[in-house]
Structure formats: C-alpha cells, structure tokens
Amino acid sequence: MEALGGLAIVAGAAGVLWEMWRPKLNPAKPVRANAYTQDGKSLVSIAEGKPDTDVETMVRHAVDALGGIGNIVSTGKTVVVKPAVLTSDPGCAPDPRVVAAVAKLAKEAGGTVIVAESSGGGDTRYCLSQVGIASAAEKVGAEVRALPLEEGILMEVPKGVSLRDVRTFPTIYNCDVLISVPRLKRHTATAVTMSLKNMMGVVPDYEKRRFHSTDLSQCIADLNTVLKPDLTVLDATFAMTRTGPTGGDMVEMDTIMASGDPVAVDKVSAQRLQELEQQLGISSFNVADVRHINAAAALGVGTSDLSQMVIVQENLS
Amino acid sequence: MRIARREFLKLLAEGAAALAVFKLVSLIPSPPRTEIVRPPGAVEEEYFDRLCVRCGTCLEVCPTNAIVLADFSDGIEAVSTPKIEPTVGPCEFFRGRCEDIMRCSRFCPTGALQLVEREEVKIGTVEFSSDRCLAYMGKECVVCNEVCPVHGANTITSDLKPVFHGEKCVGCGICVHSCPAQPKALTLRSKGAKRARWLR
Amino acid sequence: MVKMKVGKIKILRAVTASLFLFFFVVAPILGFMYGTNCALTFGGFTLISPLELVLLILGTKNVLLGWLVPGLIVILIIVFFGRFFCGWVCPMGILLDYSHTITEKKERKRLGGSWSNWERYPILLAVLAASLLFGFAAPYLFSPPGVVYRTIIYFTSHRVIGAELVVLLLFLILDLFAVHYGRTWCNTLCPLGTVISSLSFVNLLKPKVDRRICISSDSKCLNCWRVCPMRIPVTKADRWAMMECNKCLKCWANCPAKAIKIEVFSGGS
Numbered sequence: 050m051e052a053l054g055g056l057a058i059v060a061g062a063a064g065v066l067w068e069m070w071r072p073k074l075n076p077a078k079p080v081r082a083n084a085y086t087q088d089g090k091s092l093v094s095i096a097e098g099k100p101d102t103d104v105e106t107m108v109r110h111a112v113d114a115l116g117g118i119g120n121i122v123s124t125g126k127t128v129v130v131k132p133a134v135l136t137s138d139p140g141c142a143p144d145p146r147v148v149a150a151v152a153k154l155a156k157e158a159g160g161t162v163i164v165a166e167s168s169g170g171g172d173t174r175y176c177l178s179q180v181g182i183a184s185a186a187e188k189v190g191a192e193v194r195a196l197p198l199e200e201g202i203l204m205e206v207p208k209g210v211s212l213r214d215v216r217t218f219p220t221i222y223n224c225d226v227l228i229s230v231p232r233l234k235r236h237t238a239t240a241v242t243m244s245l246k247n248m249m250g251v252v253p254d255y256e257k258r259r260f261h262s263t264d265l266s267q268c269i270a271d272l273n274t275v276l277k278p279d280l281t282v283l284d285a286t287f288a289m290t291r292t293g294p295t296g297g298d299m300v301e302m303d304t305i306m307a308s309g310d311p312v313a314v315d316k317v318s319a320q321r322l323q324e325l326e327q328q329l330g331i332s333s334f335n336v337a338d339v340r341h342i343n344a345a346a347a348l349g350v351g352t353s354d355l356s357q358m359v360i361v362q363e364n365l366s
Numbered sequence: 367m368r369i370a371r372r373e374f375l376k377l378l379a380e381g382a383a384a385l386a387v388f389k390l391v392s393l394i395p396s397p398p399r400t401e402i403v404r405p406p407g408a409v410e411e412e413y414f415d416r417l418c419v420r421c422g423t424c425l426e427v428c429p430t431n432a433i434v435l436a437d438f439s440d441g442i443e444a445v446s447t448p449k450i451e452p453t454v455g456p457c458e459f460f461r462g463r464c465e466d467i468m469r470c471s472r473f474c475p476t477g478a479l480q481l482v483e484r485e486e487v488k489i490g491t492v493e494f495s496s497d498r499c500l501a502y503m504g505k506e507c508v509v510c511n512e513v514c515p516v517h518g519a520n521t522i523t524s525d526l527k528p529v530f531h532g533e534k535c536v537g538c539g540i541c542v543h544s545c546p547a548q549p550k551a552l553t554l555r556s557k558g559a560k561r562a563r564w565l566r
Numbered sequence: 567m568v569k570m571k572v573g574k575i576k577i578l579r580a581v582t583a584s585l586f587l588f589f590f591v592v593a594p595i596l597g598f599m600y601g602t603n604c605a606l607t608f609g610g611f612t613l614i615s616p617l618e619l620v621l622l623i624l625g626t627k628n629v630l631l632g633w634l635v636p637g638l639i640v641i642l643i644i645v646f647f648g649r650f651f652c653g654w655v656c657p658m659g660i661l662l663d664y665s666h667t668i669t670e671k672k673e674r675k676r677l678g679g680s681w682s683n684w685e686r687y688p689i690l691l692a693v694l695a696a697s698l699l700f701g702f703a704a705p706y707l708f709s710p711p712g713v714v715y716r717t718i719i720y721f722t723s724h725r726v727i728g729a730e731l732v733v734l735l736l737f738l739i740l741d742l743f744a745v746h747y748g749r750t751w752c753n754t755l756c757p758l759g760t761v762i763s764s765l766s767f768v769n770l771l772k773p774k775v776d777r778r779i780c781i782s783s784d785s786k787c788l789n790c791w792r793v794c795p796m797r798i799p800v801t802k803a804d805r806w807a808m809m810e811c812n813k814c815l816k817c818w819a820n821c822p823a824k825a826i827k828i829e830v831f832s833g834g835s
Contacts, residue, residue, distance in 0.1 A: 136513060137462060170513035170544060172430070175463045237522050238506040258546030265506035292522075294512055340506075373684065381688025388696040415703040416625030419618040420712060421605035422719050426594035435720055437729030443703040446716055446730055454724065475605045475612035476622060564626075 074214060075222065077205045077275040083351070084120040084279065085309035087359045091352055092116070093308040093317050099366040100303060107365060108150035108282060111307040114361045121279045121309075124159030126225040130191065131278070133231040133247040136170035137179035141294045143232045143284035145185035147305065151230055151282050152191040162191040165220050166250050169257050170295075173197055194220055201253045208348055209271035211264045217276060221251045229278035229311060233285040233302070233318050235293035239266060240334040241319045242294050244281040244311035245345055248272050270344035273311060277350055281314045282307045288322055291331050300325060312351030313358045315342050396441030403450045403537070403556045405433055406459045406487040407471030407479045409564040417478035417564065420446045424470035424479060429463040431455035432539065433470060448479075450489055452539025452554050457489060460538045461515035480562040488560040489537030494530045498551035501527045510541035510552065532558065575815045576663060579653060583660045590715055591722050602715035603655075604706070613640050616765065617758045621705055624698040641765055648766030649796070651711075652752055652759055653812030657718075658710035658737065662749045663795070663814075665738050683753060683797055683810070686760040693757045707733050709758050710751070749795045753810065766809040771828055773817050775801050779825035790817035790826065800826070 085092045094114035096107045112118055122128055130152050134142040152162045164186040168176040173195035177183040183193045201216035209215075221227065231247040239246060246269055249257055260268035285304040289297035302325065308314035319336045326333035336342075346353040400411045405424055408414055425433045425448060432455035436444045448470070450457050458464045468487075471479040500507040510528050514520040519534040520541065537559065542552040593599035599608040606613045614622075619637045623630055644651075652659050696702035706712060713730045720728040741751050752759050773790075781787050782801050790800035796810040800817050818826045 136515075169509070170540070171458070171462050237508045237511055238501075238526060261500055261505065261507040261509060261546040262548065296517065377684055377688045380685060381692045384689050384692035385695055388692060388702050389700065392696075392700060392702050412701075413626060416697075416701050417622065418703075419604045419614070419622065420706045420716060421601040421607075421618075422716050423594075423600040423605065423607050425723060426600045426719065431724060434724065434726070435716065435728055435730075438732075442707070445707060446728070473600060473607055475601070475607050475614070 072203045075202055075204045077207055078222070080275065080277055081121075081279055083309040085115040090357050090359045091308060091310035091313040093306065093310070093313050093358050093360045095317070095360065095362045096305045096307075097362070097364050097366070098303045098305075100301060102303060102365050104144060104146040104286065104305075105150040105153070107286075107303075107305040108147055108307075109154065110363055110365060111282065111305045112151075112154060112280070114363055115280075115307055115309065118154045118158045118280075121226050122155050122158035122160040126160045127223070128155040128160035128162050128226040128228060129221060129224040130155065130162060130164045130186075130228045130230055131221075131247065131250060132164065132166055132182055133229075133242070133250060134166050134168050134173070134176050134180055134182060135250075135294050136168065137176045138295050139180045140287075140289060140297070140299050141232065141234065142176075142180040142182060143230050144286050145181040147282065147284040147286070148182050148230050149185040149189050149191075151228055152186055153189045155226070155228065156190055160226065162186075162189075163194050163220060163224070164191050165194040165196050165218075167196040167218070167253060169249065169254060196220060196251070197253065201256070204275060206271050206275050208274045210344075210348070211267040212271040215272060215275070216253055216256045217251050218253070221276065226280075227251075227276065227278045229281045231281070231283055232287075232289065233283060233322055234289035235291060235297055235322070235334070237292055239269075239341055240339045241315070241322060243283055243315045243318055244278060245269055245273050245315050245341055245350075248276055248278070248311075251276055266340035267344050269341040270348050270350065273345050273350045274348050278311050280307065280309055281311050283314055283318055285318060285321070288325065290322070290326055290329065298331075300329065310351035310358075312342060312345045312353050315339075315345075316353040316355070317358070317360060391442060394442060396443075397439075399441055399444050400559075401556050402436060402440050402444060402447070403490045403554055403559070404561075405448055405450055405470040405479055406457065406468055406489055407474075407482045407562055408559075409478060409480060410561045413564045414478050414561075415443055415447065417476045418447045419476055421475065422446075423473050423475060424448045427469040427473045428455070429469060430458050432457040450537075450539060450554065452542035453550065456540040456543040457538045458540070459484065459487060460536050462540075477564065480565070482562050486560065487536060488558055489539070490554050490556045491532040491535045491537055491558040492530060492539070492541060493553045493555045493557075494528075495551050495553075496527075498547050498549055499528065500547050500551070507546060509544045509546060513540050513544045515540060575819055579814065580660045580664070582654045583657050586655045587657055587715070587718065591719060594719075594723075602719065603651075603711045604709070612636055615709075615758070616641055616644065617709065617761045618706075620694060620761070621697045624694055625701050625703070627698070644762050644765045646768045646770055648769040648772070648809060649759065649762050649812040650771065651762060651812075652756075653814045656711045657714040658734075659749060659752060659812070661714070661738060662741050662751065665742055666749075685754050686756065689755055690757040690760040705757065708756075710734065710737055710756070711758070713737075752812070753796045763809045766811075769805070769809055769811065770830060771813050772808050772811045773800060773815075773826045774829045776825045776827060779823050780821075781823045781825070787822060789820045789822060793817060793820045 092115050094111045096111040098107050132143050132148045155162045186193050196218045199218045206212045229244045229247045231243045234242050236242040283306040285302045287299045288302050290300050291298045323333050433448045434451040435446045436449050459468050471481045496502045511520045521529050539554045545552045601607045604618045693705045717728045717730050793816040
C-alpha cells in the first residue's frame, strides 16, 4: 500500500515538474489586416528626394501618402520599431535618421516606442550603438532593447510549410504594432533582403540557425505569416548593390518606401534595385525568382502581383 | 633545528624522486603545444607556458567569452592556459566589442600576451569541411560570408557556395561561431598563427 | 576573553575564505580587479604571488626587474603575517579542514607515516629546479588555491567545469588517507606554503604559551600539539618552527588550562 502511495506521489511530482518545465506553446496572435489599402489593393508609397533632402521629411511624406501613422498607432499602444542591424557595419543597417523619424512619428501618435533587434552577426547592443541607432532612438525618446537578453518563447505557426512553431521574444509577442525598418540590400543567399527577411531579427540566434539548416526562404515566409510587420519603412537613401548584406557597394538612391504589405514593398524595391544594377552594369538578379518573396505571397502574407498594388510616387525635390 | 644525516639523505632522495617524476610527466606525449589557438598577442609558445601564471585575468576581461582554459587533452603543461574557442565566443579584436582594444593583451600581467597592432594579428586560420557545409548540400546559407569582417577572406562562387582564402583569414572565429550547420563546417586551427616576440 | 568553541572559529575561517572567494568572483564582474591568488591585477598594477614570481624568473631565465616592487609588497605582507593566508584565505585549506572531519576519528593505517615537516623543502626545490632546468610548467597544478580559484571563476564566467577539478578532487582524496592530523598537504608538501613559511620572519599573531599556567609538565597534556594542523610542537616551538603557524587558533581554543595567548607583536619564545 505504501509503495503505491509513494509511487503516486512521485508520479504526481514528476507530472508537476514536467508541466512547469516543458516549453509552452503560445498561440499565434491574430494577424492584423493591412491598414493601408485602396480598393482592396495594397498601397506602396515611394518618396524620392535629392541628396540634401531632409530624411525625416521623406519618411513623413512616405507614411502620410499611405494614410498616416494614425491608421495603426493610437494613444497607449506599444510600438516596436525593428531596424535591420546584422553587424556593426553601418552600411548594412538603415540610416539612424530613418529609424529616429519612424520612432518620432509613432510617439506623436501616442505610442510607446521600443527600438528592438537581435543581431545575427555580432553583439546586439554593441552593433546598435556602433551604427548610431541606439543614440538616435534614445534622443527621440524611444527605449532601445537588445532582444537576446530576453528568454525566448515558443509560438505556433499554423500556416507554416517548413515551420510548425517558432521561438520569438516577449517584446515582439506582446507588442501592439510592429514596424519594420530595413535597408534596401542585395544578399548572397536570397538575392535581396528587405522587410520580409528583416523579420529574422525577431527570433533568437538558434532559431536563425534552424532556418538556415531547414529551408531559409520558406522559413522566412512562414515566419511572416505570424509575425508580419504592420508597416514597413524601407530605407533606400543608399542601397547596397553587387553583393550583401555586408561588403557591397553603397549607391545613392535618395528614396524612402513605405507599405503595410511587406511582400509588396519587397517586390517593388527589389525591382528598383534590379533596374539600378542593370543601369550601372552590375550583374544582377531576377526579381521574379526571389524565392522568399514568392513563398510569402503564396502563403497570403501579401501580394507580389503588381496589378494588385497601388503605387503612389512622390518626388520631393 | 638539526636534522639527522639519515633524514637529510632521505630528503635528498625524495627531492630527486620528485624531480624525476616531473621530468617523466613532461615527457608524456601530448599534442604539440603550437596547435593550441592562443589569444591575440600571444608570445612564442616556448615562452608562453613559462610566462603564463594561469591567473585567469584574460579569461575574466574577454568581452565575448572567447577565451577558455586548456584542459588535459592539450597536454599537462598547458592545463589552464588560455585558448580561443570560437564555438563559445568569437574573438572580436578585428571587428566588434574588442576592436582596437585587445583586452586580453592589455590586462595580461606577465607579458604572455603582448599588445600588438591589429594588422599584425593572426590568431590562426579557419578550417572548412565542405561535406558539412549547408550551402554545399544545396541549402541557402552563406552566413560565414555575411559575418566575415575581413575583405577577401571569404568569397562566394556563382552557385552560392562559400570559398575560404586562408592567407587573408585573421582567425577571429566569427564565422565558426555563426555557422549554423550541426556539426559545424568550420573549425579554428592554429595554422599560420603569428606570435609576438617576447621583449626581454 | 570570550572563549569560542573550536567549531565556531572554524566556521569563522570558512566564512572569511568564502568572502575572499566571493570577492575574487565579483570583482572582475564589477571590473575593478582581475585574476586570482597567482596574480591580481587592478588599475594597471599587479600583485604577484612569490612562488609564481620565482617560477617566472626561473622559467624565463631572466631577472624581471619590473616585478621588484609588486613582488616586494607581497613578500612584506608575508613577512608580517606569515601563513595567515593558509589558515584564513586558502580555499583548499578550508576544504581540507572540513574533509578531515570525515576520517579524523577513525584509527586506520594511513599514508605518509614517515613524512616529517621537512619534506616540503625537497618538493619545493624540485619544483623550482624543474622550472629552471626544463621549463616545466605543471607546478601551477600543484598550487591548490590557484586550482580552486580558477575552477570557480571558470565556472561562474563560462558555466563549465574545468579540467582542474580532477586535480582538486585528487588532492582531497589523497589527503583523506594521509595520517597527519589536520592538513597533510599543507604541512608536508605544499610548495606555496613552504615559500610563505620561509618568509614569515616577523610572524604576527602567533600563539604564546604562558609557562606559569601551562600544565604540560605535570599532566602530560599536549592538546596543543595534537590539534595543531601544522604539526608545531606548540609548547616547545622555537621561532623557526612557529613560522609554520597558520593562525587557525585551534591551540588557543583547545588548551584546557587557558595557557595560550595570541600575541600581536612578536616577543620570541
């Protein structure tokens, strides 16, 4: 009798411990619909300027042309501004002025702004300060968070083809608004890297490695089905050409693009980059063949069909 | 205090025995100590083991945790001397948290690690096993190329596979640290390492 | 004078050694001091242990004048305080004190019955000779405080159990089987301890026996001899034998006649 009782207690304790220790699978949060559409089509705005055009002005025009930051940010909302900072090389990261402008816009609309990132190629805090984003963000009153300091949480990926679940950070999981701020860059493995691939910075390093070991492009698409940015502000003031995401040639484009559809803005900006490279005589890629853009479109993250987009272009010079 | 002569002889014999034991231990075959990847600024191996007092300072000041302590597999005489283990942390003397600082060499109290110019440093060379490389298996991965801070040490072929150029490699190990393959396709070896001269 | 039980003094010594250890672990995290007992670096200045300094000089066959001042500072501290390090700071010493509680009451044939206090000198000389003659670097493994500190610091900074833990455990196990009451390693073999005791010329805080109160001549009481971990014949030790004293206060606490006083200033014996 006592043996059975002892066994029951041990089993009960083991059960409790197992329940406490096993990784909790958090449900995928409902994906918010694109707040920037026109007649059911995704809006993509392009603001072009000159070398001396104020960067903040370009960002404001690009976002206002979509409908304004108010469509997604209201008083009390937690806004995560996610810049693409792979290493401490400033060329791979968006211009700090772009990040600061986005943060400022979100603050004006009443949001609490957190600039967050998990750098894949170096210490996040160090990289954020080396590229100038940490100080620029703090100056406009945003909090800077190095995501790797947080404990990863497991999240479902119901529509994933290669991923059934993915680990992200509490800051990302719990935020109300996610704004992606990448730079227009080439990439040796995926041809280009903009908003969709920028989302790799919201998962821990071991998760990034898993993507590479599994199927990088498909994993990027799967990730964006559950962690889709509500707004993308793409820094194309200077674009990285020939190769990337580090070591390429920076070419001045003086452009800022914005959209609520990351697939659309990736497609449009990739096209621009391809045209630019062809103009400069650099051996380029084929936009139609960019796997992660096509995979994301196939999963319904957004549209890569130019006929399903409304492109609003504004020349600020 | 007086010692009996017999006691004195016994002590002499014990001392000689101890010396003999030490000599025998020093003769135990172990991998050549030049194969150990030392922190940047390390002096020639011949002097390194004698200058290093195993104080642990370099281990404590390293901002990336790249320095680990050698164990018995590196030879008994090298136990607890510092070595660079990029799978634990990359050495960011070339780019990153220790750029142009070289904390280990700066703090080393005995001069086993000397402060040298960044351009003069070569910790070792990375060794690539293409049979473990994800890119060579057809996957989309060139992380080593993305993170390599040295221009020209890592290039990509037209079919998106990395190629390593050892003569340019500084041995920082950032690529080793970042390689997502399991097991990793990269290891850091001491081959080609440049050692500092010990200033007398 | 408050009479503390032996057990309480032992705890006090363990706490002191733990505080030092804690300090060694916390200081590098706070960034104001780095290193272990082998070499302590703070703000560009380094204090070096005398054994390590001698090994450096012999190993590199160079008189390293830059170490003159730091070396002398440490030597001066040792001259005045002697083996206080061994009794109150050395983590290995504390480990040995406690591990001995396991075996000390059992009568058993043990190692080292023929060892005397003199063994330490040939061992030390062999260590130094090995360093000079063939640059033998393993003596660092024979300095247990260094082994303990390094193992712990390696664990706190890297969450890894270092290879030297094996050495540490070997020391503990060997000492458990050794015959000499208290700390066989410390009183019979330790090269660092030998260096320290050879330098303790002033040797403050050593016990002094009050001949008028001491009952050893009448009652054959030799408690102090029996409890001393350093095997000092307390009632008839001359100043050279007293240099071994690690200030553990066991003799003082165990004297049934309360005949032992701890002298702050040396008065000879």
